[in-house]
């Protein structure tokens with residue numbers, strides 16, 4: 230199987246190659262087969278991307294928001310028309326089942342382009358009346374060149390969640406995908422041009438962390454948005470602070486999901502499955518610490534095991550498959566080490582726990598029960614299909630334990646007591662919360678984390694604040710006096 234793009238990078242409206250860059254092998258995680266070979270950006274490629282983005286920015290910002298928005302919405306339409314092909318490519322790149330990529334990846338990217346395209350024409354400053362006829366107005370201005378750096382779990386979605394608000398606000402955007410999943414962002418760049426975007430407003434360059442670091446430290450870059458792990462976030466945030474750049478940090482988590490004993494067991498199990506095993510557990514906001522009240526624990530575990538037996542594990546390109554491989558051999562090994570750690574530290578293996586034989590990077594969906602707060606699997610982000618089930622007695626106790634983490638990305642509660650549900654979410658130290666559901670992430674709603682899980686918000690009108698800045702203009706109509 231081959232998925233070789235024309236070249237590694239897409240700059241100024243065209244594919245560009247520089248074979249002097251380090252090799253990047255793209256591997257189909259279901260088979261271990263190399264499906265494309267790309268090159269990391271050299272300094273010359275990075276320079277080309279930044280120069281092109283800078284050159285395109287002023288004219289792009291000078292267009293009306295309605296004109297910019299029309300192009301973004303056209304790109305969204307093309308993405309929807311090509312959803313099948315783009316989803317197949319996303320599956321080849323990530324290993325995620327087509328059953329998922331065909332509804333949650335390219336479509337989510339299209340949603341972002343459509344939403345921010347729709348918003349672009351209504352972005353304004355404001356008028357503030359002052360005494361004696363004076364007034365203030367604010368201009369909402371673009372930041373300039375915005376860099377997006379992506380993780381490997383949602384390559385198309387991440388590219389679009391970063392580019393769409395940046396472009397709507399009149400910025401230009403350079404996106405560096407994860408070196409593990411470099412393919413689909415190139416397609417987004419192609420589609421932008423097809424939709425009528427001026428060359429250079431959305432450039433894609435490939436590379437490892439050093440390419441990301443070179444973009445972040447370049448003084449011509451005004452903003453950096455990273456989706457990645459907390460350790461990378463710390464480095465990128467620090468480097469961006471040196472240049473006093475705007476940042477958005479979408480980082481990792483170890484989110485709690487609380488199931489009270491009045492909850493509907495099947496709904497809670499559905500939430501736990503969506504929040505632990507979708508994308509083979511490679512979702513940042515996953516609720517991997519599942520606190521289950523003692524009265525419902527056995528029923529919950531029994532029903533969970535029954536439902537997990539129904540997972541269809543296999544070729545992710547087969548529409549019947551509902552559970553695919555890990556993205557890479559490296560990630561599979563990281564997760565296997567956590568599974569071993571869970572066993573060593575005394576957690577009870579209630580489901581799965583093994584690698585599935587073959588060339589692909591498959592693990593079984595895994596559930597540990599009787600997990601305690603101090604265990605490694607309950608403290609560290611695993612980023613794989615490993616659910617930890619912890620028992621609890623009452624609300625005060627579980628809230629303290631749920632919040633006892635450096636992370637604050639997401640949190641969820643399952644209960645039929647709505648007063649309690651709202652009280653619990655108010656008490657969560659997390660940016661994105663769920664009541665009787667898990668992991669819904671519509672473009673209309675802000676998405677992001679607190680504490681070590683991030684800074685800023687993606688999606689919704691809130692993202693506009695992170696991709697534009699206000700200039701304040703005081704206009705005096707009254708007499709102007711001075712002390713001397």
Ligand SMILES: NC(=O)c1ccc[n+]([C@@H]2O[C@H](COP(=O)([O-])OP(=O)(O)OC[C@H]3O[C@@H](n4cnc5c(N)ncnc54)[C@H](O)[C@@H]3O)[C@@H](O)[C@H]2O)c1
Pocket residue numbers: 378379380381382383405406407408436437438439440441442443445456457458459460461462464465478479480481482512513514610612638677678682683
């Ligand atoms: N909060 C969110 O929205 C969200 C979404 C998806 C994934 N994530 C997180 O991403 C992580 C998994 O993805 P990953 O393994 O690709 O993360 P990672 O931190 O290893 O890499 C993320 C990106 O940063 C780049 N990078 C690495 N070092 C860099 C540096 N010094 N300067 C600039 N760029 C650098 C990488 O090349 C990659 O493109 C998990 O922690 C997950 O929770 C968060």
Ligand SMILES: O=CCc1c[nH]cn1
Pocket residue numbers: 382383511512513514668669670
């Ligand atoms: O991986 C994190 C981003 C996300 C959450 N749900 C869908 N995408």
